[in-house]
Amino acid sequence: MQLMKISSIPDYRLPSVGQIDPKTWVGKRLKQFLVLAWTIIALSTVFQSLLFWESTDQMFWNRTFIFPSVIWIVGLLLIFLLVLPGYFLIQKFTGFQKLMFFVAHCVLYSALYIALIVSLYGLFLRTANWSWYIDTANTIASEGLHNVIKNYLFLISIIFAFEYFKRKENLIREKEQVEKELLKAKHLALKAKLQPHFLFNTLNSIVALIEENGKKAEDSLISLSDLLRYSMDITPKQLIPIAEELNLLQKYLKIEKNRYEEQLEVKWEHRDQKTSFQLPALILQPIVENCIKHGFKGINRVLTITIFVDYTLKKIKIANNGNVLPKAPTYGTGIEIVKQRLDYHFGENFNFRLEQQDQWVVYEIQLV
Template sequence: MGKTPKHQPAEAWSGKPLLIGIGIMYAFIQLTTLTRVYALNYLDNLNSPSSEIIRDRLIATIVGLTFIYLIVTISRYFLRRNWPGFRIIVAHMLMVVPITFCWYFVFGRVALWFCQVFQDCEQNVDDLVYGYLLNANTLTMVYLLAVAVTYTYYYVRRDNENQLQQSKMETKVLQARMKMLRSQLHPHFLFNTLNSVNSLMDIDVKKAQVMIVDLADLLRKVLDWKDTQKVTLKDELSLLQRYVDIEKMRFSEDLSVDWEIDETVTDVKVPGLLLQPLVENAIHHGFSSDHLELQIKIAASRENGHLVLRVSDDGQGFLEEEKEAIFEQGTGLQNTRERLRTMYDKDFRFDVYNTHPGVISEVAIPIRKKE
């Protein structure tokens, strides 16, 4: 099989925490073994010096940690090679006996050498094979434990890294989607505003010129937000005021706009250009042959941990049978709903309903302390 992909970060294979963890576990095993050997020495009247017992356990710990490092290194090698599970199991089954035998052999020779140096224990050489068979179960269990902990550690780490990469990819996709939705608003907004300018050209050229200047300022601000998904409500209302001024210049006294803003929520972050489509929709659908004047009210308040934004008008409204399809009929409302869904998942509310006369568009989004 192939080696670990080059793009995988080197720190993904850092074994320091793993080795420390296994080392602590093995040291604890040797500590419990020390108490067992000491108890057996007392109960069987073996009269072995305490120094010998302690020294043997220290030697066993050092030699054991050396071989555990070897086992972990081999296991990591298999992981890098991306071997299939069956092949890894067979490889460990073939290696467990020779590695644990070498483990026992090295421990026995080192312990014997210390006996010869300190001359505080019997310098006899036990039968190597039978001595190994006597300790094979313990050595094999430690070998398997080291392998199991190693694979568990790295598979969990791999899973966490994959989740992190997936989260990053989802974030990039989300950002791309938000930019796409924002980019859809710009030409739609510009097209409708230019229509307003065009309508005014036949009535009052000077007002149309002033409107074009205001439109340039407005577009400059919109372009400043091209890479910003969220702005403060204060900035959103400031931009909306410029749009309202343009529309009031077009409709003159026929359009009036009232503001009811709770000052305690002006620092809350909201999606940029959230309110403009709602106001534009109210103007576009509010005027009719039966409603030659239009009053719009823009409100912002705090309710149950949410920022609630309302755009209401006293215009013609819509037919009840059109309610189900209202989000599919225009770019503004449809785009707004998709942006809210993308940014807040299910933690938002966006309703449009008749009030007879007029319509209310209401958005509720969570107030988050850190954004």
């Protein structure tokens, strides 16, 4: 009895990579994809028969529907009982030994495939002629063995592809996780560096008040404790509304106003308060601290600090009319930490400027 040739499948080759756990979601998707691929192979056999055979007798029925059904059943059995288990077992070996096991695996697959195809097809045809089984097996082995091997390589290549993309995805995920941890560590380091800097400078202001005005010193300590309590609760990813940030800034300015009294004047200007945006907590305090620290140098008049917030443009402008900037201004520790924190949260989506505008030293932050 003449049999049609088994469908030919291209030989795709992909590099070997890490192993997929069959019990995971990826492993389940791999099994589903293998079943789909093998179903397409079986259906292609049906289409070939419909295209090239015009007879309507029993032999046509057998070639068109029975034989492809046998191919489908045998293929699925071998996928789950031999191809997948054998593949994962072979991954334990390396080099030439691994190659030899793949060759042996392919030979075993081909032998079992032909034997099961012939046996199951014979059962469907209800034939007891042993010579038929032998002749049919020889026909498939001589005329269709290359297609059997191609089918095997096709199935293996699917597993290779899944493992390749799984490893690539895992590497990307691990890289992102490492980057997040590094950013978190960097933020914590900045926070650890900022708190002593802030605490030291603020305590200096309070110490200066103790002998002059005990009540103001007490009020300043309360404001400082509120700020420290808040700063210790900050998490690396935390952003707060601009209104909350300005409230914290007012607590800090209360400390400085208690110290400098009438020598320090603070003006506020708000535009389009109907909208809002978020900033890292206590990001503005080092800027105002810098305005006071450097603004009072070399002047014998009132220091004015203006704080302008444009809620729509997400812009904050803090200016002081104190000591002018040098020709080549440099950032101190506090301002450098401000820039690094903005970079941590917003990447390239922010602008930071420090410049002299007439008699004003201007710090500007704008989120993009």
